Amino acid sequence: MDRRGLLRPHAVALVLAAALLPSHAQSPSADPARQKAGAASASAADPADSLNRIIIGWRPDQVQAASTGSATAWRDPAERVRALSRDRRLTTDAGEAVELSYRRSVSDRTHVAVTHRRMNRAEITGLVRRLRQDAQIAYVEIDERVIAQFTPNDTEFLAQQWSMQTLAAGAGAGNFPGAWDRATGAGVIVAQLDGGFRPHADLFANVLPGYDFISADPSGRFDTANDGDGRDSDARDPGDWSDRGDCPPSNSGWHGTHVAGVIAAVGNNSSGVAGAAFGAKLLPIRVLGVCGGYVSDIAAGMRWAVGLPVPGVPANNQVAKVLNMSLGRFGSCSQAFQGAVDEVLAAGSVVVAATGNDSARAILQPANCTGVIGVTAHAINGDNASYANIGQGTAISAPGGGFGAAIAGNGRQIYSTSNTGLTTPQTDRLEFKRGTSMATAHVSGVAALMFEAKPTLTPQELRSRLVNAARPHPAGGFCAGLQTCGAGLLDAAQSVQDVLDDDAPVVAAASTAGLAAPRDATVQLTGTALAGRLGMGLQSTSWTQIAGPTVTLTGANGSNASFVVPASGNSFSFRFRALDLNGKAAHVDLTVPANNTAPVLTPISTRFVLEGESLSFSVSATDAEGDAITFVASTLPRGASFDAGTGTFTWDNASPLGSYSVGITPSDGLLSGETVYVGIVVVAPGAGGGGATQGLWWVLVGSTMLAGLGWRHLWRHRACRRAGTPHAGNRRATPA
Structure with missing residues (x-):
């Protein structure tokens, strides 16, 4: 069965994404981003101001004429090259005369020439442009230095970080070594709007002081923030565990720390892992806490990330060029989100957001907002991940780990920074997770590399270069020929190379269709x-x-x-x-x-079940156009399952006693309908029924799944209330 309406048990959202902060973050004494040690690396590419070699390819008819003609000079490649500068009066863009000298021949129609002095890239590019206008010449290009692809010396890179390696590691690898030859993200700031960060030893040196944007709950308490106060300059993650409250019990996931490591873990430091942009700096913006976060806090954090003022919050002078948003909620893009996205784009920065992990044919907001780079996920073999959402607004796919939807694979996940604490933070560790959150982090890292390669990139330019550099989805994979999966698979090396070449047109497209x-x-x-x-x-x-x-x-x-x-x-x-x-x-x-109109779910009355017994029911929806409908369930009780294709809820051995509310959202692949809440009451034999809570409003994307464990659900109803000792062992175990 197709895992988006035909096959798999529904795999609901996972965790949020955090950032990093500590106000005392400091730079290392030596920049490891530029320490290219070991036999695996070679010298850096030619410095920007030391280019003087070009390759000239003559048209075949010109070569033939030279070989049969009587003029000895034209049979002499050295004279042909000298004649170019003498007869064509070559100059730089600034008007300086340029003299060319013959260096050697590659073939009878291809010669290497050198300029009379070394030039910067802009100068020699202008010269190449002028030479291409000569009717005798088939092509001209800079004779670039090719070097060994840089492999960082981080201890876990080769063994565990398949997603960062060349395609030799798998068709779904991100191909970063070739990009790192040219850029590591140095000088670029990536804002991570998430649930906070931990000062992990393999991450902390790349963290800037950020901000905690989680405001007080409507009750005036700070249950969501879980740190005893509201907005402040401490963006560290205190833990997001949930006991018996308004969202399902769960351990702390440290999702933000994991995503942060994928983006910018310290690289080439002979320890741990390397981030996608290990030369960049992270600006942690905490917007998600226990059970989720508020749209208003997230929108405020987006504005602050790019230096725009937020009332009551100190100004941010560490302006981010990339905003990583490994979070989301169902529904069309809200006006609050779209307004914030528009302001970020106007400031010259890009927004990269996760499509979600619900195996759905509709993506979450803000990934579906206009101008956002929506990221779905694929497995090591390049096949679209079984959990990953696709749909209108998906721009590209990146490594997220797990199993593919159509091609058998090994299910390898993404290895990054984390913490051992089940509730409050304990010690540093590295662990595997999967999700579109991790895929999004890879793309944010590549965006940082592209901005280093060309700081003047506009958001439109970056998006155009990024998607045109993507590799095709693999033949036989779920996304082969499917436009709603995005342009293809992320290719870091090609993305950076295309920015440096910068000679293809920059394209964008829009329509007047609106939602439908x-x-x-x-x-x-x-x-x-x-x-x-x-x-x-x-x-x-x-x-x-x-x-x-x-x-x-x-x-x-x-x-x-x-x-x-x-x-x-x-x-x-x-x-x-x-x-x-x-x-x-x-x-x-x-x-x-x-x-197209959104499907409408048929309302369902409250269901009652005796404790320890089984409960099963199916939902249905109507669609005016007769489109196939899939369903997404949220806030499933621990031990319950939901089939996204048939809409069937199953809960064996219902327990413990209490009232539950399960949100169910229908989707036709383009539009999602309104969420309907089904009340479920578990009663003791002979007991009466009771009401169910309502009000789901925020879903977190990303994965807290360890190898062998299932997806974690973090959904927000109301502010969670705690009493007594926090629950320490609540992870949902579902088929991976």
Whole structure:
């Protein structure tokens, strides 16, 4: 069965994501991000101001003419090269005359030339652009230095960190060594909006002072914050364990510390693990606590991360270029989230968010907000992870670990920093987890590498380069040919290389469809294409349809196209492609929802069950378009299971006594319906019924799953209330 409506038991959300903070964080005496030790590494690539070699490829007809002609000079490659600067009067962009000298031949039609002095990358790129305009020349490029791919000396890197290694480790690896040759994230700040951090020894040196944005609960207590106070400058994680309160019992997950390690654990320090951007700094912003967090606190944290003012909070002068949000909740993007995202993008920063871990064909907010880079997860073999949400708004897939949905694999997870405490923090440790939270952290790390490679990147440029660098989803995998899985698999090395080359067009696309265009409506498709660094003009722009019932595209050979929504089909996918005069191309895919309304769940009365007995019931929903419906369940009691495809709830040996509330949300793959809460009351033999709590409002994404354990659910109802000793051993064990 398809695990998103046909197959697997429903795998509900996991944990939040934390950041790091301590106000006393300090930089190491030596920058390990730049200490490339050991035989596995070679010298760094050419410094930016030491380039002087170019490769010239002559057109075949020019070579033939030279070989048969009578002019000895034209048969001499050295003279041909000298003639370029003499006859063409080559100059830099600043007008300085450039002299070329022949160095050697690669073949009869390919020669290496050197400039009269070393140049910076901008100067030599301008020279290359001028030479490409010569009719005799087929191609010109910088003769780049190629070096051994850097492998950090962290003790667990080769043995455990498959997700950071080259493709030799698996088709789903992130291919970071080639990127680290060029960038480690130095000078870039990544804000992590999460549940806090622990000062782990393999992480702490890369942590900046952050802030705790968790405000008081409506009751005036600080049950969510769990640290005895409200907003303050201490973003450390005190633990998010839950005993018998308004969310399911669970141990502390240290999810934020794990995600933080994936982003920026100290690298090349002969210890532990290496972060994706181990030269970057982390700005921890604590927005999630026990049972979740408030949208308002998260939106405030987003603004603060990019230096915007937040009333009552000290100004932040450590402005983040990347915001990692390994969290989410179901539903369309809220106005509060979209407003915060818009402000972040306007400030020149990017938002990277998790799609969720519910095996659903709809993604969480804020991943589904306009402008956000939504990240789904894949396994070591590149297959989409069985738990990972996909849907409109998914931009890319990254290593999240676990088993794939269609291709058999070994289920390896993501190894990173954590803590041994079941409730309060204890000692440092490294552990495995899986989830779209971890996938999101990989993408945030790559974004930091890209910003180091080119600090002037705009959010639109970064997104375009990132998705165009992605590798295709593997053949036979769940996402092969499926547009709602994003552009493909994250490739760190190619992403950084594309930024450095910077010569392909930058593309973006949008439509007027909104959440769903009605039948017979005319939908406008707008493509935007900007020239790359070489400034080559555009040769063509075009739109093509790649999925959905066939429609007629008006204006397909241009930047602006349109189509009329037919009676059938609720999803139409298109590709906008731009080609420049140098033959460089870039594209972006756009999914347009249409003919669609959200499914409606049929209300269910409160269910009663005797303690120790079994309870089973099924839910149903209606969909006006007749689309296939899947279901997502939240706040499942410990020991209960839910089948996302059939909507069947099962609870064997119901216990302990008490009232429970299970939230169930229907989805047609594009839109999620309203959540309906089913009351469940476990009574002693002969006892009467009782009411059930309601009010689910926040879901945390990410995984606290250890090897062999199931997914952890953290859902927010009201502020959790504690009494007595915290429960110490409540992890849900479900099939992995």
